[in-house]
Amino acid sequence: MAVTEKAMHATNGHTSPPASKPADGYTIIGSRPVRPDGVDKVTGRAIYGADVRLQGLLYGKVLRSPHAHARILSIDTSKAEALPGVKAVVTGADLPTAADKVEDLGESAINLKYLSANILAHDKALYHGHAIAAVAAVDSHTAEEAIGFIEVKYEVLPPVMTVDDAMADNAPILLDGLRTDEMGEMGSKPTNLAKHFRHQQGDLAAGFAAAEVVVERTFRTETVHQGYIEPHTGTAQYNTDGQVTIWASTQGTFAVRNQTSEILRIPVSQIKVIPTEIGGGFGGKINVYLEPVAVLLSKKAGGKPVKLVMSRTEVLQATGPTSGSNIRIKIGADANGKITAAHAELYYEAGAFPGSPVGAAANVVLAPYAIDNLQVDGYDIVVNRPRSAAYRAPGGTNAAYATESVLNEIAEKLGIDQAHIRLINGAKQGDRRPDGVQHTEPIGLLETVQAIAESDHYNTPLTGKYQGRGIACGYWNNWGGKSSATAVLNADGTVSLNEASTDIGGSRASIAMQFAEAVGIGYEQVKPRVGDTDSVAYNDVTGGSRTTFSTGMAAHNMGVEMLSQMKERLADVWEVDAVEYADGEFSGGDNHISFQEAAALIYKTGEPLMVSSTVFPRSFGPGFSTQLADVEVDPETGKVTILRYTIAQDVGRAIHPSYVEGQMQGGVVQGIGWALNEEYIYNEKGQLLNGSLLDYRMPTALDLPMIETILVEVPYPGHPYGVRGVGEVNIVPPAGAIANAVANAIGSRMFELPMSPARVLEAMKE
Amino acid sequence: MAVVWIPALIRPLTDGKSQVEVTGENVREIVEALEALYPGVAARIVEDDRIRPGLSVAVDGAVGNKGLLEPVGPESEVHFVPAMTGG
Amino acid sequence: MAKKVMVQTVINNDDTTFVCETRQTLLEVLRDELGMTGTKEGCGNGNCGACNVMLDGVLVNSCLVLAVEAEGRTVTTIEGVAEAEGLHPIQQAFLEHAALQCGICTPGFIISSKALLEQNPNPSEHDVRLWLAGNLCRCTGYDKIVRAVLDVASAGQAKAGA
Ligand code: FES
């Protein structure tokens, strides 16, 4: 049974772009201008990582381990070095010895020894695709050929691929020095369990005793990849004076600088990182992979610049992914559906080195609900898979999938509507997160549930036998982080805005809009650019849904400061006590001039005007999203088709609604892929079998309907415009919403992601 | 006095107490006060004169950015929680 | 060094002659030899559509075409889509609909959409989704891309009907 075109929710013929008009009370915010970098991106002029062209450029290639787990006995590079056209070969032996200490490099804490060993393996290969050596040559074909001449002797060890493998008695140990950290208490024995922590509130036993229904389930989710379309690249030049220049496609130039500095032991002052445009990141372009290797190669090649570009297979084998997990959830509720107790155990696969997102997952897992009695245990476990990297609300999708599935089972048992049980239990201001921290400011979870309950979608009945409907909620903490920017007033009344937040999805526009709003000038008068690490002060990555929030706050601050300085300057020139500014006009005494005239006057009558702002907000508004999915299951093939999908998300304040909707739609579609198709498939030797985009199956346009968006605005009081991060929370609910819809469609529940056709068929048999 | 929420795995050191009231003007003083009452607690939270990497401190609902120097008010609520950043 | 051959083509209406190795793909020559980096590489084996160009008016994955196959043929890349008067309507629609986030897939989508509308000026939503199924976008969820293409089609229909 194929799903007909008509059954999928169609466009209703609305194809012209939505009207661009500002929100009530604003002149710019809420409108939908064309982004400043738009023309370059639709004409092919924009320069991305792989587009960097330099004189004398060498091309590099990385040799990768064919084994998931092996001791490296020897590496002989002499034949590769002898190949004509080869200019440099490097291995882990070329890396300086890294300190055995944990550092917070601005994004996440990691032991420097592990950071270094992930760039080029030290004594062990820890996953299929782990970098062993690299070559720079006159062209990419020669480099490719040369890595074939590098001889590596391995002692192959048994691979440890899953939580269960890693935690088994007598499991092979990946990292000799690893000991379990239990909130600062270190274990005494070698282990694959890097960390265990616990959140606990109230009285769990009493809570379960008071329950009318208790549901306990165990879930398994597979490793998935961020799937950005631009593979990783890194270009570097090591100058003979010791200065290093790196051209990077990264979520944070300063993160690249910090990591490269630590790995190569080069002071940050000697490293300049120049951002290129970036072809997607989703958290996966924070960790460095190639940049330090390119620096080493360039140094060995006498200072010639070296470019490294990964193939798609390398991207899948050796970068990203986010953790597979085993999750056990037990929830009890009274006869009215009120949750009385909840216990979650989260076992997350960190990959080859500690650092899975289980810390975040432990908050996400129960966060949408106010629960007095709860316990959450988080476990961070190393396995022979690539070092996990952040992926959009890291750890959240798997965790919410488990909770939302169990909550629907409880609702079914009690005969309560799935939206209603979320309204009964939803968290609001004053409630506490699973880790105990209180929501002291307004939050918008209940508003998003309400928006779904009232939507046309929820109130339109399903029509087919194998159709099903599911709701799920999600939480994401968001982040503030450090941002820096400068703004220069030009003589023609335009402003050059220099910032350092990588623009992945239109943030130059949303930042320029906030500046323009603060100053009361047109959006087109603000010229934003993303500068290199020498041009502004330190700036955290574009990640954690922080850029429009924090860098936008810096833009706002600069706008306020620029106006105040302009008033002072005009007061001096006009010899008046005070200058007023309203509706784009400065006035003082008998003088009235426009912003543009003021800029010209200031230029003629004194020093140029420039302002700057650095921010590090200590608090930020969390995001909540509630989502509704309709699916249809083909009983013959087990294929799940998404018929209709609606997202309601608390966005605080949408600066540029089109890009907010785009974040929501994009995150949900990644979540749909995670729920239905995407997974890493390894053979028994720990080798990745589906390292291509044909076999690692991400959603295409044909797999999807339009994705409907409802922007709920509960402004965050700590931001001048009420902004909350919007980039991440959208990916938290999809797997849960779809799991609930599939269960509704086939009448039995699945406990494993992805819900691929074969697994669905299996579940239908039960 | 400020109320400190004791992380679950450290409660064996605080006689099982999940919340402890202490005085201090900043997180450093709070940790010192805890240590005076319950020896061994400080080492679980602080390392090399900073909050242990991977841990962060929240005062009154806000995850502060000053670490041990984060100000604490007389009625404040203090939490030590696993650090979270995003993608 | 592998043997090199000379290839004569017309790229974006300009006579273009280049020298390449027989093992080089059209994508590689466009990007590395001719400096036309608007055409992107997302996978190198025909699965993502980021490298799409038109060869004699037919949509192809340039990563799957050998450069020598371009001999005597015409190639249209993203650099050749804009018109003298300004952006092509598809490019304009992508901007107005915010149909790109990171933009790495955009050149491929614009070329594919152009090929679609040239052969089917009035596609349904399903037609658009089917045609664009060979282009992966990881940022947008496709919604705004599909709307942009439908918008260009309906504007074209309006013009044709006028
Ligand atoms: S690069 Fe050609 S299809 Fe992906």
Ligand code: FES
């Ligand atoms: S806009 Fe980023 S892949 Fe399409």
